[in-house]
Amino acid sequence: MKLYIEKLMIIFNREFTGYFRTPLASIFLLVFLALSAGMTFFMGQFFQRGQADLNSFFVWHPWLFLILMPAIGMRLWAEERKSGTIELLMTLPVTNSQLVLGKFLASWFFTLLAIIMTIPIWITVNYLGEPDNGVIFISYLGSWLMAGCFLSLTSCLSMLTKNQVIAFIVSTISCFILVMSGFGLVLASVRSWAPLWLTEVIQSFSFLSHFKRIQYGVLDLTTFIFFISMIMICISINIFLVQLKKAD
Amino acid sequence: MNLLEAKNLYKSFGNINAVSDISISLDVGEVIGFLGPNGAGKSTTMKMLTGFLEADSGSIEIKKIDLSKDPINAKSIIGYLPEGAPSYSDMTVKSFLYFVGKMRGLKDELLEKRLEIMLKDINLSEVQNQIIETLSKGYKRRVGIAQALIHDPDILILDEPTDGLDPNQKFEMRKLIKSISKNKGIIISTHILEEVEAVCSRTIIISSGKVLLNKETKDILKNKKENLDSIFRKITK
Numbered sequence: 001m002k003l004y005i006e007k008l009m010i011i012f013n014r015e016f017t018g019y020f021r022t023p024l025a026s027i028f029l030l031v032f033l034a035l036s037a038g039m040t041f042f043m044g045q046f047f048q049r050g051q052a053d054l055n056s057f058f059v060w061h062p063w064l065f066l067i068l069m070p071a072i073g074m075r076l077w078a079e080e081r082k083s084g085t086i087e088l089l090m091t092l093p094v095t096n097s098q099l100v101l102g103k104f105l106a107s108w109f110f111t112l113l114a115i116i117m118t119i120p121i122w123i124t125v126n127y128l129g130e131p132d133n134g135v136i137f138i139s140y141l142g143s144w145l146m147a148g149c150f151l152s153l154t155s156c157l158s159m160l161t162k163n164q165v166i167a168f169i170v171s172t173i174s175c176f177i178l179v180m181s182g183f184g185l186v187l188a189s190v191r192s193w194a195p196l197w198l199t200e201v202i203q204s205f206s207f208l209s210h211f212k213r214i215q216y217g218v219l220d221l222t223t224f225i226f227f228i229s230m231i232m233i234c235i236s237i238n239i240f241l242v243q244l245k246k247a248d
Numbered sequence: 249m250n251l252l253e254a255k256n257l258y259k260s261f262g263n264i265n266a267v268s269d270i271s272i273s274l275d276v277g278e279v280i281g282f283l284g285p286n287g288a289g290k291s292t293t294m295k296m297l298t299g300f301l302e303a304d305s306g307s308i309e310i311k312k313i314d315l316s317k318d319p320i321n322a323k324s325i326i327g328y329l330p331e332g333a334p335s336y337s338d339m340t341v342k343s344f345l346y347f348v349g350k351m352r353g354l355k356d357e358l359l360e361k362r363l364e365i366m367l368k369d370i371n372l373s374e375v376q377n378q379i380i381e382t383l384s385k386g387y388k389r390r391v392g393i394a395q396a397l398i399h400d401p402d403i404l405i406l407d408e409p410t411d412g413l414d415p416n417q418k419f420e421m422r423k424l425i426k427s428i429s430k431n432k433g434i435i436i437s438t439h440i441l442e443e444v445e446a447v448c449s450r451t452i453i454i455s456s457g458k459v460l461l462n463k464e465t466k467d468i469l470k471n472k473k474e475n476l477d478s479i480f481r482k483i484t485k
Contacts, residue, residue: 003353007351010347010350010351011351014336014339014347018336018338021338021339022338083334083336083337084330084331084332084334085334085335085336087295087300087330087334088328088330088334088335088348088395090299090300091298091299091300091323091326091328091330092323092348092351092352093319093320093321093323093324093351093352093353094320094351095320246300247295247300247301
């Protein structure tokens with residue numbers, strides 16, 4: 001087990017520091033911070049609402065992650081396959097699960113760094129009023145879990161192509177479908193022809209429905225299990241795809 | 249001492265039989281030259297020997313360890329230079345070698361020592377802090393060799409190690425292979441017949457996935473009527 005984690009950490013470190021070896025990390029962090037602040041203050045009307053909470057901040061996260069998570073995750077496997085380093089990597093004494101987990105965790109913790117960098121907004125709302133910090137903490141946690149779902153799905157899809165742009169587009173579309181399946185308009189159009197159980201199934205897969213509950217401070221077991229199991233399913237498929245597609 | 253024993257390997261991709269019934273045995277001190285025209289199945293065989301691809305049937309034993317049953321331990325005995333010498337182009341030479349060494353399970357102290365030896369022996373000292381992307385083809389190939397040798401493996405598998413190098417670099421590479429071959433088993437795939445004559449103790453010629461010739465190189469060279477070049481052309485026609 002110790003050796004398993006050691007190798008996983010070596011992969012993690014290479015991938016995590018890899019974000020900072022190119023301008024990717026700084027561009028991503030800058031775009032994420034600028035967009036989340038812009039959306040919170042201008043579109044979310046943070047001040048005009050006059051409420052001591054961060055709803056106007058978290059409400060945009062599913063939409064932001066929709067674009068930004070595929071941007072982080074698109075390179076995870078597509079680049080390895082294009083440059084041929086996958087052959088080098090997979091002839092090292094390491095298992096597929098160590099590789100997949102190491103890469104995924106690196107991108108997930110990079111996202112955590114981006115999320116942590118928005119903490120000044122939390123400080124601001126505490127300075128202006130008396131928010132429920134428990135709700136805000138749960139929202140942060142939920143936001144990170146949701147980012148993990150987007151990333152694990154992107155990592156999985158990035159294994160299917162050698163082209164990062166294709167990986168990005170397909171991942172964004174897939175994430176969009178997962179977000180939109182809980183959108184009122186979509187559900188209403190499905191409800192008009194589909195049986196109730198199908199509508200409920202579609203809704204239960206929606207990131208939006210689950211994230212809305214978290215936003216109000218409700219991180220119940222169902223939502224927690226939903227996000228964790230989505231991540232685990234994607235990682236398992238990713239491990240399988242690595243074995244299947246490595247030599248294509 | 250036997251290092252590698254591959255028996256009756258078969259591999260097909262859809263309807264194409266890439267490798268049909270190839271068997272290879274490698275001993276300490278032996279350098280096998282793996283020759284064949286393009287698409288003969290050289291790279292596919294090497295990918296199977298290193299555990300990157302699974303054979304459809306047949307067995308591979310690395311120092312008596314079954315590669316399919318215990319890939320982690322079997323892979324740790326092999327050093328591999330894939331075709332085109334891929335490496336992480338955004339890393340520096342030193343950090344890349346350090347990464348591979350760590351993945352190979354070398355402890356810090358030993359890794360530092362091995363890094364020093366690699367940088368010196370493979371003439372990488374002057375570019376050790378340079379980003380790999382900025383290096384010339386010759387240097388990139390040397391980085392590939394260094395990563396394959398970092399853990400001082402018993403078996404070295406090199407897929408076209410001199411491809412794209414200039415004559416001086418080719419000479420240096422062959423000198424290096426010869427110098428490390430005494431206590432290792434090495435398999436080299438190449439198109440260049442003179443390379444086989446220069447460094448390989450055994451020659452295996454394959455075409456359409458089948459072994460057509462498997463002989464000691466010195467026995468081939470003894471034949472005054474036919475040289476390796478004419479034999480190659482005759483049997484791979």
